[in-house]
Amino acid sequence: MENIPNKTLLVALVEKNNTILMRKKPEGSAPYKETWYIFGCERNPTQEDSITLSNYLYENFDIKVDDIQVIGEDSEVKKDHDGIIKNFTYIDFRCKYKEGVPKKTSGIEKIEWISKDKLQDYDLVPPSLNLFKKIGYLMS
Numbered sequence: 001m002e003n004i005p006n007k008t009l010l011v012a013l014v015e016k017n018n019t020i021l022m023r024k025k026p027e028g029s030a031p032y033k034e035t036w037y038i039f040g041c042e043r044n045p046t047q048e049d050s051i052t053l054s055n056y057l058y059e060n061f062d063i064k065v066d067d068i069q070v071i072g073e074d075s076e077v078k079k080d081h082d083g084i085i086k087n088f089t090y091i092d093f094r095c096k097y098k099e100g101v102p103k104k105t106s107g108i109e110k111i112e113w114i115s116k117d118k119l120q121d122y123d124l125v126p127p128s129l130n131l132f133k134k135i136g137y138l139m140s
Contacts, residue, residue, distance in 0.1 A: 016113060023038075032126060035125075062101060067095065
């Protein structure tokens with residue numbers, strides 16, 4: 001069996017009241033055909049995951065979060081942005097929005113607070129869709 005490289009991503013489900021902060025990538029952007037997804041970054045093995053995630057959200061999107069709690073883990077094998085097939089592990093965290101005005105960065109068409117009861121109306125990437133189903137925000 002071929003040795004597939006591993007990549008661990010920290011995924012942030014940022015919540016405020018009854019909404020979730022989500023971003024939309026331009027149509028046709030890799031690696032998924034779907035366009036709406038939540039936030040995530042690579043794990044930093046020299047730092048606590050909650051600190052890595054908090055710093056990523058603040059440094060890239062100008063938002064502060066607290067009450068960062070692990071809510072689960074998922075995995076999938078897919079082609080990464082570099083074209084190499086990898087085994088991805090997603091460590092899912094629920095984060096409480098604290099302050100800041102979310103800003104768009106390169107590769108993001110828009111950022112929106114989306115009501116939990118409207119999630120089914122969005123074109124969600126598979127990892128976000130799976131997480132929302134797993135925690136009961138969407139029906140299976």
